[in-house]
Amino acid sequence: MALTMQLFMLVLLPVASLLPPGTQAGEIIGGWEAKLHSRPYMAYLEIQRKGDTYICGGFLVAKNFVLTAAHCKGDKITVKLGAHNIREREESQQVILVGHQYLHLDYGKEPRNNDIMLLKLAKRAKLNRWVKTINLPHTKKKVKPGRKCSVAGWGRTVAWNNLTMATTLQEVDVEVLEDDECMYRHYNASTMMCAGDPEKGKDSAKGDSGGPLVCGKTAHGIVSWGPYRPPGVYTRLSTFIPWIQETMRRLQP
Ligand SMILES: *[C@@H]1O[C@H](CO)[C@@H](O)[C@H](O)[C@H]1NC(C)=O
Numbered sequence: 001m002a003l004t005m006q007l008f009m010l011v012l013l014p015v016a017s018l019l020p021p022g023t024q025a026g027e028i029i030g031g032w033e034a035k036l037h038s039r040p041y042m043a044y045l046e047i048q049r050k051g052d053t054y055i056c057g058g059f060l061v062a063k064n065f066v067l068t069a070a071h072c073k074g075d076k077i078t079v080k081l082g083a084h085n086i087r088e089r090e091e092s093q094q095v096i097l098v099g100h101q102y103l104h105l106d107y108g109k110e111p112r113n114n115d116i117m118l119l120k121l122a123k124r125a126k127l128n129r130w131v132k133t134i135n136l137p138h139t140k141k142k143v144k145p146g147r148k149c150s151v152a153g154w155g156r157t158v159a160w161n162n163l164t165m166a167t168t169l170q171e172v173d174v175e176v177l178e179d180d181e182c183m184y185r186h187y188n189a190s191t192m193m194c195a196g197d198p199e200k201g202k203d204s205a206k207g208d209s210g211g212p213l214v215c216g217k218t219a220h221g222i223v224s225w226g227p228y229r230p231p232g233v234y235t236r237l238s239t240f241i242p243w244i245q246e247t248m249r250r251l252q253p
């Protein structure tokens with residue numbers, strides 16, 4: 001995800017215009033295959049939008065709710081839970097259609113801000129050893145810079161100009177950085193957080209847009225955007241807890 005850090009979602013089909021100029025072929029983005037079912041909250045999102053297919057990550061926060069980035073919205077979204085190899089039909093997998101997409105109301109008002117969306121599943125997921133929810137942080141509880149966290153996803157494992165997608169879940173460690181390390185235009189420290197690979201020169205997180213930034217047992221961020229090089233920008237979940245709780249409460253039967 002040098003990839004996943006980008007502003008736009010990954011396209012499954014090769015689209016030449018999405019490729020940034022001047023990238024190195026075959027550059028490996030530091031990361032590795034995740035241990036089998038070690039991240040049971042991970043969701044693989046297949047998004048149909050205007051005839052194209054995109055993929056995003058997401059994470060299960062309740063039996064019938066997946067959290068992801070607002071820019072992963074689409075005309076139709078299918079969620080795959082309990083997956084490791086998304087090209088195979090594993091017995092652990094549950095494929096569920098999204099019933100409704102709830103974008104944050106302020107998404108789109110300012111560039112890249114409030115990049116968060118709740119997906120209500122058409123039916124509840126069955127929680128078991130392969131499919132579990134992940135905890136969210138407390139309201140306003142900011143993660144301290146220096147904290148080691150991780151990101152996972154099925155995004156690209158190699159260079160920007162190589163459209164090969166991972167078939168198995170990949171993960172990488174990233175460190176939470178000070179806000180001023182993300183001196184990007186449109187970076188907003190109250191709604192976003194900055195994280196990157198602690199080892200300079202290596203490419204940062206891999207995983208797809210919408211996937212969780214996990215610190216300990218808690219999801220603290222959502223992969224949102226960034227330039228081609230790390231650090232990347234994540235939606236700061238602690239800011240959105242009231243919105244998440246209120247939205248879920250309103251929609252629970
Ligand atoms: C893309 O990456 C894959 C996996 O590492 C590799 O097998 C393939 O040769 C690469 N393709 C190009 C065009 O570099």
Ligand SMILES: *[C@@H]1O[C@H](CO)[C@@H](O)[C@H](O)[C@H]1NC(C)=O
Pocket residue numbers: 106110113114188190191
């Ligand atoms: C940061 O985001 C918040 C929430 O959307 C917004 O109220 C605030 O105006 C933004 N700050 C800047 C400097 O854009």
